[in-house]
Amino acid sequence: MPKLPTYQTDHQTITFNNSNRQIQLTIITPEIIRVSENRGDHGASYAIEGDKETTTTYTVKQQPDHYEITTAALTIKVDAAMHIDAYDAHGNPLVTDYRGSRTPLDRGIDEEHKKFVQEEGHNVPGADDQNNPDYFQVVKDLAPDEQIYGLGDKTGYLNKRGYEYDDWNTDNPAPHLENFTRLYKSIPVMIGLKAGHPYGLFFDNPYRSHFDFGKENPNYYFYSAEAGNLNYYLIGGKTLKDIVTNYTYLTGRTPLPQKWTLGYQQSRWGYSASQKMVQDIVDSMHKYDLPFDVIHLDIDYMRGYRVFTWNDEAYQGNPKKFVTDLKATGTKIVAIIDPGVKKDPGYNIYDQGIKNDYFVKDPAGNVYVNQVWPGNAVFPDFGRQAVQKWWGKNDQFLTDMGVAGIWNDMNEPASFQGEIPQDIVFSDHDQPSTHKKMHNVYGHNMAKATYDGVKRATDRRPFVITRAAYSGTQKYSTVWTGDNHSIWPHLQLLIPQLCNLGISGFTFAGTDIAGFGSDATPELLTRWIEAAIFSPLLRNHSAMGTRAQEPWAFGEPTLSIYRKFLKLRYRFIPYLYDLFAKESKNGLPLMRPLVLNYEDDPRVRNINDQYMVGDAILVAPIVQPSQTKRLVYLPAGKWIDFWNHREYEGKQDIVVDAPLDKLPMFIKKGTILPWGAEVDHISETPDPTMTFNVYGDSGSYHHYQDNGLDFKYQHGEFNDYLVNVDHGQVSVEVVHHGFQPYRKITVNLNNQPVTLTYNSTTEHYE
Ligand code: MIG
Numbered sequence: 001m002p003k004l005p006t007y008q009t010d011h012q013t014i015t016f017n018n019s020n021r022q023i024q025l026t027i028i029t030p031e032i033i034r035v036s037e038n039r040g041d042h043g044a045s046y047a048i049e050g051d052k053e054t055t056t057t058y059t060v061k062q063q064p065d066h067y068e069i070t071t072a073a074l075t076i077k078v079d080a081a082m083h084i085d086a087y088d089a090h091g092n093p094l095v096t097d098y099r100g101s102r103t104p105l106d107r108g109i110d111e112e113h114k115k116f117v118q119e120e121g122h123n124v125p126g127a128d129d130q131n132n133p134d135y136f137q138v139v140k141d142l143a144p145d146e147q148i149y150g151l152g153d154k155t156g157y158l159n160k161r162g163y164e165y166d167d168w169n170t171d172n173p174a175p176h177l178e179n180f181t182r183l184y185k186s187i188p189v190m191i192g193l194k195a196g197h198p199y200g201l202f203f204d205n206p207y208r209s210h211f212d213f214g215k216e217n218p219n220y221y222f223y224s225a226e227a228g229n230l231n232y233y234l235i236g237g238k239t240l241k242d243i244v245t246n247y248t249y250l251t252g253r254t255p256l257p258q259k260w261t262l263g264y265q266q267s268r269w270g271y272s273a274s275q276k277m278v279q280d281i282v283d284s285m286h287k288y289d290l291p292f293d294v295i296h297l298d299i300d301y302m303r304g305y306r307v308f309t310w311n312d313e314a315y316q317g318n319p320k321k322f323v324t325d326l327k328a329t330g331t332k333i334v335a336i337i338d339p340g341v342k343k344d345p346g347y348n349i350y351d352q353g354i355k356n357d358y359f360v361k362d363p364a365g366n367v368y369v370n371q372v373w374p375g376n377a378v379f380p381d382f383g384r385q386a387v388q389k390w391w392g393k394n395d396q397f398l399t400d401m402g403v404a405g406i407w408n409d410m411n412e413p414a415s416f417q418g419e420i421p422q423d424i425v426f427s428d429h430d431q432p433s434t435h436k437k438m439h440n441v442y443g444h445n446m447a448k449a450t451y452d453g454v455k456r457a458t459d460r461r462p463f464v465i466t467r468a469a470y471s472g473t474q475k476y477s478t479v480w481t482g483d484n485h486s487i488w489p490h491l492q493l494l495i496p497q498l499c500n501l502g503i504s505g506f507t508f509a510g511t512d513i514a515g516f517g518s519d520a521t522p523e524l525l526t527r528w529i530e531a532a533i534f535s536p537l538l539r540n541h542s543a544m545g546t547r548a549q550e551p552w553a554f555g556e557p558t559l560s561i562y563r564k565f566l567k568l569r570y571r572f573i574p575y576l577y578d579l580f581a582k583e584s585k586n587g588l589p590l591m592r593p594l595v596l597n598y599e600d601d602p603r604v605r606n607i608n609d610q611y612m613v614g615d616a617i618l619v620a621p622i623v624q625p626s627q628t629k630r631l632v633y634l635p636a637g638k639w640i641d642f643w644n645h646r647e648y649e650g651k652q653d654i655v656v657d658a659p660l661d662k663l664p665m666f667i668k669k670g671t672i673l674p675w676g677a678e679v680d681h682i683s684e685t686p687d688p689t690m691t692f693n694v695y696g697d698s699g700s701y702h703h704y705q706d707n708g709l710d711f712k713y714q715h716g717e718f719n720d721y722l723v724n725v726d727h728g729q730v731s732v733e734v735v736h737h738g739f740q741p742y743r744k745i746t747v748n749l750n751n752q753p754v755t756l757t758y759n760s761t762t763e764h765y766e
Contacts, residue, residue: 002080004067007060012053014060014069021082023230027056030071031237031246035084037230040138043428045204046441047251047472069289074236086199086234094192094199095234098139105216110409115355127166127210128224137224138203138232142214144667146194147605148221149593151211152187152469152504155180158496158593159606160190160528164212169440169468171414173517175485175494181210184412184482185469186440187504188223189251190736191243193599200235200243206440206470227231227436241600244503248587252475255381256584258461259708260332260682262536262573263293263477264566270544272297272335275315275322282331282549288552289565291680295326296407296541297335305374306342308349308397323402330681334405334463335398339382339413339446342374349394358387359436368424370415379420380414382445383427383438391446393455399454405463406450408477411443412468432655441507443468451476460710465537471505478508478537486515487545491528492623496608498535502589503596507580511539519547522554523625523660530663531621533565534613536576536590561661567678572613574674574690574703579614581704590614598635601651607633616671617642620656620664628659638669640695668751672701672723675748684709689744692723697749700724706739713738723747729753730764 005018012027026034029052056425064651066079074094075506077085081099129135148160156163156178162180167186176183180671188203190211203209209225223232233250237243266285271277278295285292301319303309312318323333341359344350353359359367359378369376381387395406413420426438429430438445454462464477473479484490493510501509514520514528520542529551532538542549551562579590588596592612595603610620610632618639620632637650642665648654656664667673675691686707720736723745730747745765747754756765 004062004065004080005078005082007067009060012056012058016067016078016082017328018080023078023082023084025069025076025078026053027058027069027071028052028233028250029054029246030056031073031242032234033069033071033074033076033086033234033249035230035232035234039134039229041228041437042386043431043433043437043744044442045208046470047202047204048229048455049472049475052250063363074234076234086236088197089238092197093141093143094194094197095201098141098222100219102137102139102220102222103217121389127168127208127226128212128227129226132226133252134227136230138230139220139222142219142221143194145196147595148190148192148213149500149595150187150189150191150200150504151216151500152189152506153183153185153465153497153501155183155493156496157606158499158595160211160213162214164210164215166208166210167440168208169412169443171410171412171467171482173483175487175490175517176482177489184443184467185473185479187469187501187506189247189471189504191240191247191503193240193595193605196600198237198240198243198599200233200237200247202233202235202247202471204231204233204471205229207437208439213672221380222697240503240596241459241462241586244296244505244589244596245587248474248505251472251505253505253584253587254474254580254722256461257508257581257715258463259573259577260293260684261463262538262576263682264291264569265294265296265334265537266292266550267296267298267539267541268544268548268550269298269542272299273303273314275319278322282326284550284552288559288563289680290551291566293330293681294332294334294405294537294539297333299336299338299373301335304342306344306349307337307340308394309347310401310490327402327404330683332404333402334407334465336407336409337395337398337450338372338378338410339379339442340370340372340374340406340410340415341376341380343369343375343376344396352390353378354388356386358384358390362421363423363425368420370420371417372410372415377494380446381427381675382442382449383433384430388445388449388452391449392456394456395453397449399457405465406454408443408446408450408464408466411446412439412465413442426519439457441470444470445555447473447477449704469506474505474507478510479506480509480537480539480541481511483516483543484512485518486520486524486542486549487518488524488623488625490515491531492609494532494535494619494622495611495623496593498591499589499593499611502591503593505587507583507589507591509535510535510539512539512541514540514542514549516541516543517546520549522558525549525554526558526660527622529562529565531623533569533663534572534576534591534611534617534619536580538569557661564661565663570679570682571676573682574676575614575616577708578674578702578704581616592631594618594635601635603633616668616673618666618668620666622658622663628639629655629657630664632664633668634666636659638696639666640666640669642667667695669696670699671695672725674701674703682708686740689746690742691746691748693748694725694750695739697728698726702735705742721745730756731732732756734763734765
């Protein structure tokens with residue numbers, strides 16, 4: 001029998017040694033165990049901040065042919081060959097090493113073809129190049145009944161099984177379809193169900209890497225990386241929800257946003273070239289009675305695309321006045337900032353960066369130049385504290401103008417004259433490193449710098465939107481899915497894409513409504529606003545030169561339908577905000593795949609055209625042209641049609657009518673939902689009243705209220721209401737009281753309103 005490795009324990013780390021390898025297991029919590037092998041890379045994690053290890057009891061047991069490391073939730077077996085196998089508390093296998101050797105597909109590919117595939121961006125052979133001396137791979141068993149979710153913003157379907165992906169952030173303008181292996185973000189987490197047993201697997205290594213989920217061979221899946229340490233986390237839990245909660249415990253959760261960020265946002269590349277164009281959009285929003293909160297300024301507001309400048313002449317010499325006046329009427333401005341700094345001696349940002357040595361350099365020590373929007377440009381070295389501080393401080397140029405949020409683009413980083421070479425010197429936690437290592441965390445570091453800068457400057461909850469991201473960026477920034485197109489497949493894509501982002505920790509996400517590139521049609525625009533109406537970030541954005549797609553662009557009936565859905569969105573903002581308050585504690589996304597709520601039901605394990613909002617709302621949009629009826633799968637329970645209140649038994653497929661102006665929606669029976677007042681934007685003054693709708697005759701619900709702006713809630717300035725309905729008996733309690741309560745609360749019970757008034761003497765609703 002082969003000899004078992006020796007081992008030592010040091011607190012919660014167990015180090016296994018044999019003649020050629022040293023592998024460590026670190027018990028982070030009973031449900032999270034890290035597996036690592038030092039392969040010479042150093043530098044701390046970008047995804048995980050602070051010490052996550054909690055005091056955990058565990059045992060190490062020696063069996064004849066393996067060791068067993070056991071916590072309350074997980075057992076890891078380590079054998080003589082250092083295979084690592086993880087089981088849940090009942091002995092069900094979760095993540096086990098594949099014992100065979102890989103049998104790669106013969107792709108019959110010649111060199112010319114390889115180059116073509118690479119240029120098309122469909123594949124990055126580098127990440128699975130077994131001839132590279134730094135290459136390593138982790139190959140695990142794939143069960144016949146196993147689904148794999150997560151991985152952030154990847155294209156394709158909810159269940160990633162059968163597909164391959166790469167992590168190497170890229171900006172590819174071609175329509176993102178299911179054969180794309182990579183997009184703008186690298187979020188290397190798998191959330192899996194193996195024979196119905198949930199697990200998570202997080203590979204925390206920013207180098208270029210590759211995932212194959214049974215495409216090469218249905219018996220295994222593998223992860224490979226071009227360099228870096230072996231460093232992965234095995235995550236257990238009783239449910240898929242526990243897995244997401246544990247993963248976000250590790251990498252962080254989206255903090256509570258300002259409430260107005262949940263309002264409707266209108267954008268188009270080109271508006272911001274003049275004050276008049278922006279004003280015209282604002283005026284049209286008002287004229288057509290469309291509720292909204294934000295207008296975005298794309299790159300045209302700057303002087304020659306120089307970041308942290310404003311083309312004042314196009315804004316009547318006083319952009320600050322413009323932004324401030326808009327704010328007074330309830331409209332917020334979000335402005336874009338790219339990382340590339342125009343190479344332009346005499347321009348203050350360039351000069352400061354050169355003087356302080358803030359830009360990345362080639363190995364010979366010359367500042368590296370590539371091209372982006374301003375022409376020749378240089379790139380801040382965001383892996384350095386001083387550079388992050390400087391950048392964050394520059395954001396004050398915008399916040400001082402009254403700009404309410406910052407949109408970070410091009411931070412993969414994208415560049416027009418070929419990709420930045422791998423050996424360009426980028427810092428890694430202040431130590432010299434390379435683009436090869438820092439590429440995938442560039443956007444993360446930029447977003448963090450922006451978040452910190454805006455927080456320091458405003459003391460509001462920063463609203464940052466980023467295109468590139470790494471695991472953990474959710475702590476700092478909202479994301480959007482980049483340059484989609486006005487095509488039906490991209491309307492279809494938004495459901496699995498936002499659901500997978502959500503269970504990968506990125507709950508605050510959205511797609512460009514009606515598509516960025518290509519030309520929208522009235523029907524596509526209509527179905528898109530319906531499908532996306534619960535997407536946490538709700539923004540219509542398009543590329544200059546494409547057909548206009550503002551709500552009014554196609555006249556009636558598109559405008560009226562669009563208006564109806566925007567008004568509906570605002571009614572649901574209190575519910576969405578409640579979900580954010582919960583998410584900031586448990587990491588569970590707002591918009592979620594059905595499998596997250598009903599993992600035991602095999603029917604929901606790859607539903608790509610329905611989603612849920614929290615636990616209460618099931619949404620089944622129309623995502624095909626000319627379709628006016630569809631099949632909807634209702635999972636266990638009883639469901640109430642939102643529009644006509646008809647009740648359905650779950651665990652069945654039903655056919656619903658969905659004419660152009662209807663979004664099929666079902667509310668879980670027994671739910672109480674807050675129902676915001678009809679408003680034209682989210683006001684900064686507290687709502688005086690609140691309404692709750694009851695679906696059924698019993699239920700209970702926690703509702704959260706605070707000022708929706710700053711960090712006072714962290715010092716107790718919020719209310720937590722408990723609304724209870726028991727067979728028609730209504731009660732409301734303020735279980736945490738730290739904010740001005742609603743004067744009146746109305747609970748609609750089977751269309752019978754019950755109104756309660758706050759008695760400030762007894763501090764009760766009566
Ligand atoms: O190379 O700033 O994804 O939203 O409108 C294109 C112009 C640069 C890409 C972003 C898009 C934005 C556009 N940008």
